[in-house]
Amino acid sequence: MRIVHYPERVLLTVGKPVGDHEFGVGFERTVSDMFETMRDAGGVGLAAPQVGLSQRFFVMDVAVEGNPKPLVFINPEIVSVEGEQVGDEGCLSFPGLYQSVKRDMRVIVRAQDMKGEVVEHDLSDLAARCVLHETDHCDGIVFLDRMTSLKRELAKRKIKHLQKTGKWE
Numbered sequence: 001m002r003i004v005h006y007p008e009r010v011l012l013t014v015g016k017p018v019g020d021h022e023f024g025v026g027f028e029r030t031v032s033d034m035f036e037t038m039r040d041a042g043g044v045g046l047a048a049p050q051v052g053l054s055q056r057f058f059v060m061d062v063a064v065e066g067n068p069k070p071l072v073f074i075n076p077e078i079v080s081v082e083g084e085q086v087g088d089e090g091c092l093s094f095p096g097l098y099q100s101v102k103r104d105m106r107v108i109v110r111a112q113d114m115k116g117e118v119v120e121h122d123l124s125d126l127a128a129r130c131v132l133h134e135t136d137h138c139d140g141i142v143f144l145d146r147m148t149s150l151k152r153e154l155a156k157r158k159i160k161h162l163q164k165t166g167k168w169e
């Protein structure tokens with residue numbers, strides 16, 4: 001799958017919820033292709049809009065002690081958050097751009113799994129950061145929007161530079 005780069009419109013559009021009738025073999029295929037695309041690109045999360053699908057779901061694999069832990073979040077809703085973390089964040093739709101972003105430290109997220117069942121996940125640290133970042137993608141929000149205005153201006157300048165040098169298409 002081709003990863004869509006900022007500022008393509010699909011990244012800035014609120015995704016449509018995944019309907020019950022959409023679960024099945026075709027959807028499973030899409031999800032497995034997304035995992036492959038994410039791993040090939042060296043990412044830990046990939047949301048549907050990043051591969052051009054304007055829908056509310058994402059895949060994530062934040063390995064725990066070196067063991068892969070692939071998870072799919074369909075129609076994610078953030079139930080509650082607590083704490084705070086500040087750290088560098090990247091995004092496969094912003095190649096080469098890493099910028100400090102403040103996020104909640106812990107998140108409880110409710111989402112459907114591949115069987116369509118609603119599951120709650122209680123996650124912290126990198127997993128929480130990833131869930132917040134990817135849920136934002138489902139809502140047409142990119143990490144630029146989560147930066148302080150100073151950092152955002154800096155990031156925009158870096159993007160322009162990367163575009164000019166052909167490192168961003």
Ligand SMILES: [Zn+2]
Pocket residue numbers: 090091092093133137
């Ligand atoms: Zn992203």
